[in-house]
Amino acid sequence: MAQHKGQQRRSSIHDVASHAGVSAATVSKVLAGVTTVKPENAQRVLDAVERLGYRVDPLASDMRRAKRRIIGAIMPEFESEFFGQMVTELEGLAEQRGYTLVAASSRESEAREKEILARMHDWRVAGVVLAPVRNEHGPAADFMKANGMTGVLIDRVLSDDAFDTVSADSAAASAEVARMLVGKGHSHILVIGLAEQAATVRARLEGFRSQALALNPSVRIDVITSEVSVEPLRSSLRDYFGQGERPTAVYSLLLKGTLVALSEFRRRGWHCPDDISLVGFDDAEWMQVTWPAIAAVVQPVRRIASEAMNLLFRRVEGAVGPPTARLEPCQVLERESVGSPGSGPHSGGGDRQ
């Protein structure tokens, strides 16, 4: 009984043509805005379109085009605010230009990334916005190059010799975090991250380290990274603290690391910022309502998205020239999780503050 009616096939351009008493070509021209159509005929076409509720079939319309009006977007995941916002923005921007966005998640797998790309190539997408799992030198970028695809790389990239890139200026933001922490007197800081995202993580680490050392040459910076997933990071962190290491601040280079650090603090009964300070790369809505609010680096998602789309469409429209590498500035939000070392009431654990 359900949904069995309304199966009437939709009217095609030929239906419009016969209703208006003209040929299909004329209809196509009227709808494309060609001016060499007699006004009277144009009006009859528009009337027929109106009467039949005709809408162009984008699939048929794209058939002859070498580049279809489709943009592919490949993200490592959809579950985080960052990539969620990114997809929302990209979709809106594609739509504005009359394109359809097809988004897919590589689920942090380079193999899958390449498969998705191959499928998008099958669709002959006009362009691709790729947020690579690792960096700009992965198999996916190679595939794009080998097949002459048009694309922009974003987020976990620095620059590329074939594609335009857009990412947050991690190094500058990390330097600002360094100024903040060292400025407050921290002289033993732990940095945690995932090394697999080589390009950006290294930029963040170096940006932080060089600025911190410039401000205080005797600052001690420990680094804990894990190659693949976040779980090894958790156990490394546990070991590190278990050995009695007590940095006065932690800078996490990625969102999940911030969660890991928080949960480890919690396990030990340490409180921010009295027992230890915390800053995380990447902001999230919950960070301002936790107790205390977590200081964070906010990435300019909208700017990254719009710059990426601008660059992409420039290429789609045939622009040539060397690829550009854009770095968009981040914002560092200093919140309550950052204090001066040893300034808090500092008892040991338990429920307080």
Add this chain to the structure above:
Amino acid sequence: MAQHKGQQRRSSIHDVASHAGVSAATVSKVLAGVTTVKPENAQRVLDAVERLGYRVDPLASDMRRAKRRIIGAIMPEFESEFFGQMVTELEGLAEQRGYTLVAASSRESEAREKEILARMHDWRVAGVVLAPVRNEHGPAADFMKANGMTGVLIDRVLSDDAFDTVSADSAAASAEVARMLVGKGHSHILVIGLAEQAATVRARLEGFRSQALALNPSVRIDVITSEVSVEPLRSSLRDYFGQGERPTAVYSLLLKGTLVALSEFRRRGWHCPDDISLVGFDDAEWMQVTWPAIAAVVQPVRRIASEAMNLLFRRVEGAVGPPTARLEPCQVLERESVGSPGSGPHSGGGDRQ
């Protein structure tokens, strides 16, 4: 200089045909697995496919089909874990069946929801998974009905007379929350929510209320809802507490409400669970690392996604019959944010208990 090479147009079925010395029809049949092709010719076709790296153009392939192998997904937003996971799951399931998923965000707007749906109809998608902004009676569902589209409604729906629906069993989960809170001795509970999502919010509220009253007829349940956005909710909550109301527990019917409650607690210096208990509908990764961890209702995202796709494809393949309304069970995670009233070391104002 960038990306100017490799513009070689891809080989079509005709290229394969001529390389294999057969007709295009034969190539199509071989690739479709038709057995009436002489093995020798089939092999030559496969060789040519291999040599040319030929892949079927899904767009051209879909041209003649009334229903294209495309599934549309419309979500109210992409920024939350819930819908992020949902899209990831739906995409994987569509891919498994050889379909392409086109996802779009309605950005909590019913008008946009309908526009997106119209565009998907233009694409002649085989089916749509719609998570409506409000409920099953919105303009989008009407549009689908009026145009004979195939679809499944998920999340903020209960049941419909035209479409299959799949959602979390909010009422049962809320009843379980009621058992938990009343069981711990809470007799004055505040429930907060957004009324716009009428269907499910009402189910959650009623599930909670009826169970709570059944267990303790004298329990006092206050309700604060806001019609449109979350900001009015925040100020209502502020007013409510400002008037001296001191419930011993808060149950938030939506994730953003949980954030609002937390931030309001924080503003007042109240701690969970000593000063007040908190349970939220919808889980998030950060909830288990905050101090304290927040008790939450976990929705079965994967089950909702896979049930929705199963039902959808059944309809796509022509199944008829009355629409089904599925309710998938949730899991209630009791975490540290829930305690017994007045049991904390640190009870604040003199609330009843």
Add this chain to the structure above:
DNA sequence: TGTAACCGATAAATCGATTTTTCACTGTTG
């Protein structure tokens, strides 16, 4: 006066696959 440009519109080709129709050829049977 002959050629070219211009008009407005239509017929036809095109895109790349699928599906239906047609056809040539083999082998069987009455």
Add this chain to the structure above:
DNA sequence: CAACAGTGAAAAATCGATTTATCGGTTACA
């Protein structure tokens, strides 16, 4: 030996739009 059934494959139609070639009829220009 003619009628017939069965094979395997090619030819053609189809999907719905866009684009190119073409057409008859004027007007402009050399």
